[in-house]
Amino acid sequence: MFILVNLKAYPCDPIEVATAARDVAEASGARIAVSPQAADLARVADTGVETWAQHVSPNAHGSHTGSTLAEAAAENGAEGTLINHSEKRLKLADIDGSVAAAERADLETVVCANNPAQIGAAAALGPDAVAVEPPELIGGDVSVSTADPGIVEDAVAAAEAVDSGVDVFCGAGVSTGEDVAAAGDLGAAGVLLASGVAKADDPEAVLEDLVSGI
Numbered sequence: 227m228f229i230l231v232n233l234k235a236y237p238c239d240p241i242e243v244a245t246a247a248r249d250v251a252e253a254s255g256a257r258i259a260v261s262p263q264a265a266d267l268a269r270v271a272d273t274g275v276e277t278w279a280q281h282v283s284p285n286a287h288g289s290h291t292g293s294t295l296a297e298a299a300a301e302n303g304a305e306g307t308l309i310n311h312s313e314k315r316l317k318l319a320d321i322d323g324s325v326a327a328a329e330r331a332d333l334e335t336v337v338c339a340n341n342p343a344q345i346g347a348a349a350a351l352g353p354d355a356v357a358v359e360p361p362e363l364i365g366g367d368v369s370v371s372t373a374d375p376g377i378v379e380d381a382v383a384a385a386e387a388v389d390s391g392v393d394v395f396c397g398a399g400v401s402t403g404e405d406v407a408a409a410g411d412l413g414a415a416g417v418l419l420a421s422g423v424a425k426a427d428d429p430e431a432v433l434e435d436l437v438s439g440i
């Protein structure tokens with residue numbers, strides 16, 4: 227199970243979380259990545275933790291003020307990127323363009339989606355993985371794997387029907403090792419989470435609990 231910690235724009239210390247994630251990954255052998263603000267990519271990557279961007283734009287180099295260039299993310303230490311997160315929704319053509327941009331820059335890709343139908347569409351664009359995150363459960367206390375296990379199973383089936391090579395992750399409300407284990411039992415190959423770690427008083431303790439569910 228891959229554990230991908232999205233720091234969103236939370237007021238946590240990205241280096242504290244990155245250092246804790248690196249240490250827990252090294253001690254446990256688990257794969258843990260941290261996805262900070264674009265401006266923090268390089269210093270998070272400098273800790274040695276696997277580092278992901280939260281978004282990349284569909285454009286290449288050129289006159290694109292305000293864009294997040296995939297090549298710039300990669301040059302600053304990102305190994306992968308989220309695309310179409312629920313809080314950074316894109317049009318279909320732009321999701322396609324962002325996947326292509328990420329691939330051009332050798333970034334691994336996870337395309338997020340609200341529901342199994344969108345998961346099927348996202349899988350058709352050929353990312354490395356897709357992630358189902360019901361928006362109403364994001365930031366809450368109850369894990370998607372407990373509140374709506376059917377949506378994870380249906381997402382796994384939807385991706386499998388389109389392209390069996392695309393992994394399926396799930397997210398929303400994941401904060402414990404039990405949540406991670408339940409997600410794995412439903413067929414997910416990884417989890418996305420944010421508030422459980424970013425808002426924790428002791429992020430390292432939460433990460434240790436999370437990996438206990440792998």
Ligand SMILES: O=C(CO)COP(=O)(O)O
Pocket residue numbers: 232311359363364365366397398399400418419420421422
């Ligand atoms: O959006 C998410 C991860 O990308 C999930 O957020 P929470 O873990 O805070 O529910």
